[in-house]
Amino acid sequence: MKSLDTPYETLRLAEPSPGVAVVTLNRPEQYNAMTNSMFDELERVALALDDEDDCRVLVLTGAGKAFCAGYDLADADELPELGALGMLDQQERAARALLAVRSMRLPVLAAVNGPAAGGGLSLALAADIRLAATTAKFNAAFVRIGLSAGDLGASWLLTRLIGPAATSEICFTGRFVLPDEALRLGLVNRVSEPDTLLDDALSLAEAIVANSPGGVQLSKRALQANLEAASYAAALELENRGQALLTRSPDMPEALAAFKERRKPVFTGN
Incomplete structure (x- = not known):
């Protein structure tokens, strides 16, 4: 993948197997909290990978103990001083990043290795499939800092994923949802041990890559x-x-021929 050659300040990009890209949020000392640089780089990497035909699945995860702690509160002091239009510009900058992830033509898997709070929850929700480590926890932290849970798509995505009643309780209280409850609610697809989470996500990604790209x-x-x-x-x-x-x-006739010949199909994605 050409994108592997691009340097990033807040992200790491790798290709552990053909067709599978792993983007790791890489601010472990800050629990991978989001900054404007991270928003810009998330948008850039999502658009770049989406433009590469040999990239078939994206796995998102976090470095260290957290998936993503949401917006970096070290930068939050300036938010009340931005003014209405300045704050709107800030929101749209963040929203563009998550929209770019959500809009990718290829499947996006979130391997949630630790806390996913606020904007980190929104980022996990932007993925198509979520796997959680037993060390993961989720919360819509917005109301705890005087903001609305209507942020970065959380109100739209979470409601469709787990229903309005469960979403309302989680958003109005700001409480944490632990992995077992997340699995029961349908917030995550699977729960893994921390040391097998990424391997489990990569196995799922490779199962997707084995299918017709189109x-x-x-x-x-x-x-x-x-x-x-x-x-x-x-x-x-x-x-x-x-x-x-x-x-x-040509992938459909190839799949039919492979079935008749009792072999694995060779897909081109053309």
């Missing part, structure tokens, strides 16, 4: 778009177009 990408597009579909008929229309498009790809 099939995976259009599956993600359908799943995300149909969260907002106005009707069943509208959802079917989108699905029909996706299936018609994919039959024009």
